Amino acid sequence: MKILVINAGSSSLKYQLFEMDGTQVLCSGIVERIGLENGIITHKTFDAEGNATKTKKELPIPNHNVGLTEVVGLLTDADNGVIQNTDDIQAVGHRVVHGGEFFSETMVITEEVEAKIKECFQLAPLHNPANLQGIEDCKAIFTKATQVAVFDTAFHQTMPGKAFRYAVPTELYEKHGVRVYGMHGTSHKYVSKAAIDHLGLAGKDSKIITVHLGNGCSMSAVRNGECIDTSMGFSPLDGLMMGTRSGDIDPAVVFYLMDKLNMKSEEVYDLLNKKSGMLGVTGDSDMRDIEDRFAAGDEVAILATHMYTYRIKKYIGAYMAALNGADAICFTAGVGENDHGIRHYSSIELEGLGIELDAEKNKNLRASDIEEISTPSSKVKVLIVPTNEELEIAQQTLAVLN
Numbered sequence: 001m002k003i004l005v006i007n008a009g010s011s012s013l014k015y016q017l018f019e020m021d022g023t024q025v026l027c028s029g030i031v032e033r034i035g036l037e038n039g040i041i042t043h044k045t046f047d048a049e050g051n052a053t054k055t056k057k058e059l060p061i062p063n064h065n066v067g068l069t070e071v072v073g074l075l076t077d078a079d080n081g082v083i084q085n086t087d088d089i090q091a092v093g094h095r096v097v098h099g100g101e102f103f104s105e106t107m108v109i110t111e112e113v114e115a116k117i118k119e120c121f122q123l124a125p126l127h128n129p130a131n132l133q134g135i136e137d138c139k140a141i142f143t144k145a146t147q148v149a150v151f152d153t154a155f156h157q158t159m160p161g162k163a164f165r166y167a168v169p170t171e172l173y174e175k176h177g178v179r180v181y182g183m184h185g186t187s188h189k190y191v192s193k194a195a196i197d198h199l200g201l202a203g204k205d206s207k208i209i210t211v212h213l214g215n216g217c218s219m220s221a222v223r224n225g226e227c228i229d230t231s232m233g234f235s236p237l238d239g240l241m242m243g244t245r246s247g248d249i250d251p252a253v254v255f256y257l258m259d260k261l262n263m264k265s266e267e268v269y270d271l272l273n274k275k276s277g278m279l280g281v282t283g284d285s286d287m288r289d290i291e292d293r294f295a296a297g298d299e300v301a302i303l304a305t306h307m308y309t310y311r312i313k314k315y316i317g318a319y320m321a322a323l324n325g326a327d328a329i330c331f332t333a334g335v336g337e338n339d340h341g342i343r344h345y346s347s348i349e350l351e352g353l354g355i356e357l358d359a360e361k362n363k364n365l366r367a368s369d370i371e372e373i374s375t376p377s378s379k380v381k382v383l384i385v386p387t388n389e390e391l392e393i394a395q396q397t398l399a400v401l402n
């Protein structure tokens with residue numbers, strides 16, 4: 001069975017096509033810079049041995065619909081395509097960031113499901129509208145396929161009330177859904193499961209801390225495979241410092257900006273979502289640029305790196321308290337898998353908590369699979385666990401179809 005996975009972000013669209021009789025990847029790719037002048041599509045096809053052939057295309061991609069049409073062109077291309085026509089796809093699995101309290105599991109998409117995704121627009125304005133657009137487009141293109149939604153928030157629905165409630169009047173929760181939801185759940189689930197298997201803890205009491213560091217960043221405390229706490233909150237703005245998002249901030253700052261600087265609520269929202277985080281402090285949002293500046297001794301980049309990693313350390317401490325210890329801390333996603341400097345400053349000087357990083361291993365290991373980067377005597381293992389949200393979505397899509 002061929003399952004296409006679509007991960008529509010605010011300015012990008014990632015995709016993978018799986019032959020799910022096993023879990024063979026037929027092709028994968030990313031459409032970037034949607035809405036800007038110079039869009040980029042990077043497309044990879046794989047042969048049966050997993051060898052990749054890469055093609056790159058630069059063109060304006062004004063919206064997700066144009067992006068998806070380009071992807072369909074690549075999938076069905078007469079010379080290099082991986083399917084003959086769009087009817088070959090039996091299911092499309094969509095990443096949907098916010099499912100509110102409506103969804104704790106993967107759903108076949110119906111009109112009712114779409115209406116609920118729409119109700120969550122305000123909770124994730126950068127993500128949910130793009131996710132729904134992707135669903136609409138795929139319904140029109142892949143007319144024979146079952147459309148399935150996999151929610152970022154679903155994995156976090158196991159959190160207890162003491163973790164997901166805010167200390168605001170109860171009515172705001174009961175009538176307006178004001179609570180912690182958490183995001184990146186598909187990644188936290190995949191990574192914690194992979195770590196549990198790697199450590200031989202399946203079926204045993206296990207305590208895992210997952211650290212997802214991409215453009216958006218979040219951490220989760222996972223007890224026996226279930227999420228008990230997470231750092232993103234009502235929306236993807238909360239918690240860790242990110243590429244362009246502030247993460248945790250005193251809400252009084254919002255009112256100060258509105259009252260003293262006459263900013264409108266949407267301007268403050270934009271400032272905290274798109275102009276803050278690493279970008280706000282350094283002028284750069286891509287960790288590779290900040291890493292280069294750090295290496296050159298740039299004081300601003302050094303400060304920002306310590307701000308970013310100090311907050312990760314504080315969450316490690318908090319989640320070790322929530323879990324009463326930890327078997328492993330798992331770094332994942334673009335930054336977590338690739339940036340040894342960020343991993344270093346996030347996990348050194350934590351010997352008091354039983355965490356001993358092996359600095360050489362951390363620096364030298366390239367993770368294409370799970371790698372241990374703690375010392376043999378470290379009570380808490382430190383791992384690099386490459387995430388695979390698309391595979392997790394494909395597996396969950398297959399499971400609901402069966």
Ligand SMILES: Nc1ncnc2c1ncn2[C@@H]1O[C@H](COP(=O)(O)OP(=O)(O)O)[C@@H](O)[C@H]1O
Nearest residue numbers: 213214215216285286287288333334335338339
């Ligand atoms: N080799 C690398 N070293 C440091 N950072 C990297 C490297 N490769 C990617 N990144 C970082 O990963 C981020 C993107 O991660 P990713 O998980 O793809 O994010 P998202 O899914 O949120 O778009 C980029 O912003 C970049 O800073």
Ligand SMILES: CC(=O)OP(=O)(O)O
Nearest residue numbers: 183184214215216236
């Ligand atoms: C929820 C979220 O922040 O997603 P991303 O990291 O893809 O922006």
Ligand SMILES: [Mg+2]
Nearest residue numbers: 214215216333
């Ligand atoms: Mg991501």
